[in-house]
Amino acid sequence: MTDRSLPSPRAIRDAIADTMWENESAPHLARACDALGMPAAPPDADPWASKRKYVVSRLLTLRGDDLAAMVRTVAEEYADDDLAAILTPGAAGVVGQLKNLIFASNGPKPRIVLKDAVNNELEVVENADHVLVYDRPVGDGGLTWGELKAWWADLGKQAHREPAIGLLGRLWESVSSPPEEVLFKTYVMRYSREDADQLPALLPQVYLHYDPYTVRELSARGTQALPRQRMDFLMLLGDGSRVVIEVDGKHHYADGDVASPRRYAAMVSEDRRLRLAGYEVYRFGGAELAADDPRATGRVDGFFDALLTRHGRHERSG
Numbered sequence: 001m002t003d004r005s006l007p008s009p010r011a012i013r014d015a016i017a018d019t020m021w022e023n024e025s026a027p028h029l030a031r032a033c034d035a036l037g038m039p040a041a042p043p044d045a046d047p048w049a050s051k052r053k054y055v056v057s058r059l060l061t062l063r064g065d066d067l068a069a070m071v072r073t074v075a076e077e078y079a080d081d082d083l084a085a086i087l088t089p090g091a092a093g094v095v096g097q098l099k100n101l102i103f104a105s106n107g108p109k110p111r112i113v114l115k116d117a118v119n120n121e122l123e124v125v126e127n128a129d130h131v132l133v134y135d136r137p138v139g140d141g142g143l144t145w146g147e148l149k150a151w152w153a154d155l156g157k158q159a160h161r162e163p164a165i166g167l168l169g170r171l172w173e174s175v176s177s178p179p180e181e182v183l184f185k186t187y188v189m190r191y192s193r194e195d196a197d198q199l200p201a202l203l204p205q206v207y208l209h210y211d212p213y214t215v216r217e218l219s220a221r222g223t224q225a226l227p228r229q230r231m232d233f234l235m236l237l238g239d240g241s242r243v244v245i246e247v248d249g250k251h252h253y254a255d256g257d258v259a260s261p262r263r264y265a266a267m268v269s270e271d272r273r274l275r276l277a278g279y280e281v282y283r284f285g286g287a288e289l290a291a292d293d294p295r296a297t298g299r300v301d302g303f304f305d306a307l308l309t310r311h312g313r314h315e316r317s318g
Contacts, residue, residue, distance in 0.1 A: 012067055015086055016074050017055035023078045026051055033058050036073055085276050101134040101143075103206040105230060106174040112207075131207075132170070143236040146197025164191065174205040179289035180232060180247045186300040200308075202245075206234040237311045242279050249286045282307075 024032045029047040038058040047054040062070055068087055075084035100122050102112070107130035115123040124131060134143070136151055152170075153163035168188060175184050187202045208231050233245040248267075271281050282303070289296045 009063065009067060012071060012086060013056050013059045013062075014052075015083055016059060016071060017052040019074055019078055019080050019083050020055045021051045024051070029054060036070070036077060038070065081272055081276055085278070101138070101203075101206070102131050103134070103203045103234070104132040104171050104174040105205040105207070106130050106170075138236055140238065140240075142238040142240075143201050143203075144197060145191055145199045145201045148201040148203075149197070171204055176205065177247065177249060177286070178291050179249070179284065179286040180204070182289040182291055182296050183233070183245070183247060183284065183300050186297050187304055190304070200235045200237050203234045203236075204232065206231045239311050241311060243307065244274060244279050244281045246281065246283045247286060247289060248283055 020029065020032065026047045029051055030041065033041070033055065038055075039061050041054065041058050045054050045057040059067065059070065071083060071087055074080070102110070102122075102124070108127045110124045110128060110131050111126035112122050113125050115121045124133060134148070134151060136147070149163050149167055152167040168191075172181075172184070175181050184202065184204060190196060190199055207229060231244045232247050235243040235245070237243060271283075274281050284299075284303075288299055
């Protein structure tokens with residue numbers, strides 16, 4: 001993936017304004033901006049008309065280090081990790097180049113070895129049939145459905161003459177719960193359109209961390225497994241962003257039917273780590289995507305409409 005520079009001053013001002021909009025009411029906004037040390041507002045600026053525009057108007061004279069200092073001040077005041085992260089090069093995407101993409105896990109845990117430590121080359125030496133390994137460079141356009149389909153066709157594994165159908169069937173095998181099925185199937189319906197090859201591919205069950213030991217082996221050693229070894233879904237977008245989508249069942253926040261603060265804390269801690277590393281993380285509660293809920297498909301479509309528009313695409317499902 002291409003390294004990305006810091007956001008533009010306009011994007012930084014908008015990010016500060018979003019934080020202030022979320023945390024301050026109109027009656028208190030001017031006083032909060034004063035307390036943060038922002039420049040004076042123009043005479044026609046009115047927080048009652050638009051909180052965001054008001055904050056932006058107070059930031060227009062800030063440049064360079066002064067604007068960066070304001071980001072840090074606002075982020076610290078409101079404990080906003082996302083705002084603080086925009087000052088990190090690559091914040092609009094993940095710092096570093098994508099090297100290994102192992103996904104669509106549908107069975108026993110694979111055994112992965114470091115084949116060449118110098119070149120960071122991995123090899124799946126056991127249970128390789130239960131994962132897919134995308135071994136082509138991912139360019140500035142992200143990983144599209146068309147590119148994934150072409151890669152699958154070149155593998156020559158599909159039983160069906162149409163590569164798209166064979167690939168979708170294989171990806172479907174790795175979707176592990178009914179709510180995940182609703183999300184995946186709803187997004188796949190977009191592939192029926194003429195421009196589908198340009199859509200970002202939605203990859204299920206993607207390895208993020210890898211621990212060679214099983215949970216039982218780790219328990220015997222008195223250690224815990226790495227958190228979130230697999231992501232439910234990953235998208236690699238054309239602007240350099242990596243979008244993680246998680247569908248939460250009860251096991252994410254409860255032990256059986258009993259709420260578990262420990263499980264919840266582990267989940268949100270890992271979310272923070274991923275977001276500060278540059279990933280975008282979005283969560284659906286499993287109850288939002290119940291198969292018998294007639295509104296579930298609309299929720300998913302609305303989410304992807306907004307997500308793709310935010311990242312420079314303007315599709316609408318239909």
